[in-house]
Amino acid sequence: MENKPAWVIPLYDRVNWSKHFGPKWPATLCDSHTPDWDREEFLEEIDFKNLVAIASSMRDGMPCEIVDEHLGMYNCVYYIDFEDGTQWIARIPLLFRQFQCDDEETESLVQQQLFKSMIASQSFARRKKGVFAPTIYGSFVDGDNPVGVPFILMQRIVGWRTDEVIGHMHDEALRPVFSDIAREMVSLASPPYFAKIGSLFQSGEDYQIGPLLSQPSLQDDPIVLDERGPFSTVEEYFVTALNRHIATALRDQNRALYIQSTRLRALISQFIDPRFNEGPFILSPFDWDARDIFFENRAVNGILDWDFAQVVPLQSYFRYPPFMTRDWITGTKSAIMEHYRRMFRDCLAELQDETELPLLELLDQSKWFQMLDEGVQSSEAGKQALPILEAYVAAASNRKFEVKPIPVIKVMPVLKDIKSGGRA
Numbered sequence: 001m002e003n004k005p006a007w008v009i010p011l012y013d014r015v016n017w018s019k020h021f022g023p024k025w026p027a028t029l030c031d032s033h034t035p036d037w038d039r040e041e042f043l044e045e046i047d048f049k050n051l052v053a054i055a056s057s058m059r060d061g062m063p064c065e066i067v068d069e070h071l072g073m074y075n076c077v078y079y080i081d082f083e084d085g086t087q088w089i090a091r092i093p094l095l096f097r098q099f100q101c102d103d104e105e106t107e108s109l110v111q112q113q114l115f116k117s118m119i120a121s122q123s124f125a126r127r128k129k130g131v132f133a134p135t136i137y138g139s140f141v142d143g144d145n146p147v148g149v150p151f152i153l154m155q156r157i158v159g160w161r162t163d164e165v166i167g168h169m170h171d172e173a174l175r176p177v178f179s180d181i182a183r184e185m186v187s188l189a190s191p192p193y194f195a196k197i198g199s200l201f202q203s204g205e206d207y208q209i210g211p212l213l214s215q216p217s218l219q220d221d222p223i224v225l226d227e228r229g230p231f232s233t234v235e236e237y238f239v240t241a242l243n244r245h246i247a248t249a250l251r252d253q254n255r256a257l258y259i260q261s262t263r264l265r266a267l268i269s270q271f272i273d274p275r276f277n278e279g280p281f282i283l284s285p286f287d288w289d290a291r292d293i294f295f296e297n298r299a300v301n302g303i304l305d306w307d308f309a310q311v312v313p314l315q316s317y318f319r320y321p322p323f324m325t326r327d328w329i330t331g332t333k334s335a336i337m338e339h340y341r342r343m344f345r346d347c348l349a350e351l352q353d354e355t356e357l358p359l360l361e362l363l364d365q366s367k368w369f370q371m372l373d374e375g376v377q378s379s380e381a382g383k384q385a386l387p388i389l390e391a392y393v394a395a396a397s398n399r400k401f402e403v404k405p406i407p408v409i410k411v412m413p414v415l416k417d418i419k420s421g422g423r424a
Helices: 006-014 037-043 048-057 104-127 162-168 171-188 234-252 255-271 326-330 335-349 359-377 379-397
Strands: 064-071 075-082 087-093 136-140 151-155 199-203 206-210 281-284 293-296 299-303 310-313
Touching (some): 048 064, 048 075, 048 151, 087 104, 104 136, 104 206, 171 281, 171 293, 171 299, 199 310, 234 359, 234 379, 255 359, 326 335, 335 359
Antiparallel strands (some): 064 075, 087 151, 136 151, 199 206
8 A cells, every 4th residue: 555645545445355366456556457347346246266166177176376367348367377387267258348238138148149159269260270269178158157157268378469569570570470360361261161151159069150249230220139140142241231220220210321321232232242242251350459469489379359250251351450550540651551561461472372262352452341341230330431432432433423312211211131041
């Protein structure tokens, strides 16, 4: 308590210190790590003694303890050290932050499906594609266990986190890392391919595609899982999402949303490559962000964070990781970002002989297709994407892109529906 401001003292009294581990607490309580009280309330549900006991039992009773923690926005991560030096991770999802809605039954179901899909995606990437996703030793998908909450026990990845060191790396050290990221992408995109778009689930040793639970699509429109796929074509995937927005516009008499959706519908044919409309479809992490990519000795040894992973259209898959495209978001030029993209593009090109897929062609069009994809799935993203996409199409065709005005909203037609492929 030495040298702590007076306003910190009441916070100390509110925190249950038995629920925290490692040197961070309470040393930084008055800095940027002031407790999130919704998370503190959730921690009261966790039986950490039983968590340690379960981890120990999975290694024939080897003694272990929690030595540190990392409390993130969507997950709580606990570092477990065994007596023989082995290190594991316990990962506890904050599902109440990943999805909320007014219907408690739907909320609980979607939250559980999100966690199951994350486990299946991480497991599939590791076991079936040889990607450096952490090995999962055990998983508990609901709170009906001695710990009291869903959690997984998994391999701890030791190494450098890319976002923490990339600014200090020279090309000689950076290129092998970029090359490994490109190779991980190609590995995930290796045959056999998926035949449908959606979220991945596991039943025993088998994997199936189920309803799509993408993060953008969960932010608006009512959630009815039976209407969320899986989808057999890219066109079905796009049109179904736009029909949801149309239904919302009709319900709320939202003329702007209706016009936005119809204008996006008019753009779809300009972006879907007929060669890839019916697949192949590829499992993809939500992003390839630098904070989730670990490396050691200039070699990638871990791809973390499979929350919101999904099986996506091929045209959405091969793309620049977001830490290489920050200038696209700000609309400014960045020599560093351009250099990163050139290097990554060269690394991907070197792998062309290892796949039948046209890597550079897909990479070069990914900026626009991904923008369309996000704009279709999320009505909020669509507001920003629509004028940019229309300008791009107009420039590409060297003519003005025309959209016929819609005079009334009372009798707005719903876009032509494409029959969903149902559950796989």
